[in-house]
Amino acid sequence: MHKSIITISREYGSGGRHIGKCVADKLGIPFYDKKLITQVAKESGLDIKFVEETGEYSATDSFLYNLAISNIYPFDNIYSKDSMTLENKIYIFQAKVIKEAAEKGPCVIVGRCADYILRDRKDCLNVFIHADIEKKRERVIEYQEVNVKDVDREIRRVDKARANHYNQYTGEKWGNIKNYHLSIDSGAFGIDGSVEMICKACEL
Amino acid sequence: MHKSIITISREYGSGGRHIGKCVADKLGIPFYDKKLITQVAKESGLDIKFVEETGEYSATDSFLYNLAISNIYPFDNIYSKDSMTLENKIYIFQAKVIKEAAEKGPCVIVGRCADYILRDRKDCLNVFIHADIEKKRERVIEYQEVNVKDVDREIRRVDKARANHYNQYTGEKWGNIKNYHLSIDSGAFGIDGSVEMICKACEL
Numbered sequence: 001m002h003k004s005i006i007t008i009s010r011e012y013g014s015g016g017r018h019i020g021k022c023v024a025d026k027l028g029i030p031f032y033d034k035k036l037i038t039q040v041a042k043e044s045g046l047d048i049k050f051v052e053e054t055g056e057y058s059a060t061d062s063f064l065y066n067l068a069i070s071n072i073y074p075f076d077n078i079y080s081k082d083s084m085t086l087e088n089k090i091y092i093f094q095a096k097v098i099k100e101a102a103e104k105g106p107c108v109i110v111g112r113c114a115d116y117i118l119r120d121r122k123d124c125l126n127v128f129i130h131a132d133i134e135k136k137r138e139r140v141i142e143y144q145e146v147n148v149k150d151v152d153r154e155i156r157r158v159d160k161a162r163a164n165h166y167n168q169y170t171g172e173k174w175g176n177i178k179n180y181h182l183s184i185d186s187g188a189f190g191i192d193g194s195v196e197m198i199c200k201a202c203e204l
Numbered sequence: 205m206h207k208s209i210i211t212i213s214r215e216y217g218s219g220g221r222h223i224g225k226c227v228a229d230k231l232g233i234p235f236y237d238k239k240l241i242t243q244v245a246k247e248s249g250l251d252i253k254f255v256e257e258t259g260e261y262s263a264t265d266s267f268l269y270n271l272a273i274s275n276i277y278p279f280d281n282i283y284s285k286d287s288m289t290l291e292n293k294i295y296i297f298q299a300k301v302i303k304e305a306a307e308k309g310p311c312v313i314v315g316r317c318a319d320y321i322l323r324d325r326k327d328c329l330n331v332f333i334h335a336d337i338e339k340k341r342e343r344v345i346e347y348q349e350v351n352v353k354d355v356d357r358e359i360r361r362v363d364k365a366r367a368n369h370y371n372q373y374t375g376e377k378w379g380n381i382k383n384y385h386l387s388i389d390s391g392a393f394g395i396d397g398s399v400e401m402i403c404k405a406c407e408l
Binding site for chain 2: 125128130132175176177178180181182183184185188189190193196197200201204
């Protein structure tokens with residue numbers, strides 16, 4: 001298939017971000033995560049923390065509706081649109097930055113609806129990483145500051161927020177098997193195995 | 205992960221059956237499809253054509269309910285149960301034959317809820333094969349006796365029947381990303397690429 005832009009969507013605690021970083025390192029290509037957030041914050045003039053949270057976890061019913069009625073495609077004229085919420089503006093800036101990153105060449109992009117934003121390109125490998133609740137729980141407890149007794153609730157909360165954000169901004173269902181070229185259970189394959197599978201997929 | 209029993213669930217027209225056969229050939233392990241149907245027909249005394257159709261495409265609301273209320277687990281006492289429909293009896297025979305096949309050693313099993321039936325084993329690699337409608341359409345027209353103008357309806361019909369059958373007999377949702385260790389878009393990877401990915405997954 002020879003894909004060079006790898007987008008990774010992932011459940012919270014599945015290790016998807018780490019897998020993406022390892023894939024980028026192994027292939028010697030840029031990894032966009034914090035870098036992308038910094039760029040969006042710079043271009044929009046908004047606080048980096050706000051961009052980080054809002055660019056993947058907010059949801060607004062009105063975005064697709066806004067697009068549909070206001071005939072503002074392509075994105076170029078949207079920035080000054082006063083009727084746009086900050087959340088929607090961040091999505092627009094993010095889409096622009098993601099498209100520019102992909103234009104520069106091979107890379108790995110984690111989350112932020114990148115699979116949908118880049119849907120017209122033929123060189124994207126869209127990957128979804130999931131895992132069973134036991135593995136996700138272990139990982140979240142090990143790497144995040146989450147109390148053991150709150151861990152299941154936190155996993156549900158984050159995944160629900162990611163799903164809502166994706167569904168609202170794309171009109172598609174987050175985690176729908178049909179939207180990904182490759183879906184991997186990182187609980188079964190482990191981090192290294194998942195990295196190997198993705199690298200193998202890029203070779204084919 | 206070192207899995208040796210490979211179950212393949214697949215959308216109609218995705219080439220999943222053919223991929224399964226190629227994986228079995230490449231790994232030098234048995235491929236259960238027709239062989240399994242023949243065995244179920246032999247054990248149940250039912251017509252092979254009827255077993256073939258019913259074992260993957262029928263659905264009955266009452267199966268899980270039946271199991272729940274009649275305390276007939278494990279399966280051994282169920283064969284003589286008069287209240288069981290033929291469809292339910294076929295499922296029971298099929299489950300028995302699938303479990304016995306898995307007991308014999310490494311193999312590939314296509315469809316027939318094998319992933320669910322073998323859920324307690326730790327040596328199963330559960331794979332889902334899907335593809336976009338254009339690729340499925342091409343494949344169905346090339347390999348099946350389906351009229352070009354009826355092809356989309358036929359794809360929807362078969363996949364809906366497979367989904368209903370799976371959902372009713374397992375209580376799970378067919379094609380739910382979380383039920384498979386690996387999901388592959390065969391339209392993107394091709395038959396050979398999908399075979400390579402599955403073989404790679406078995407090595408890890």
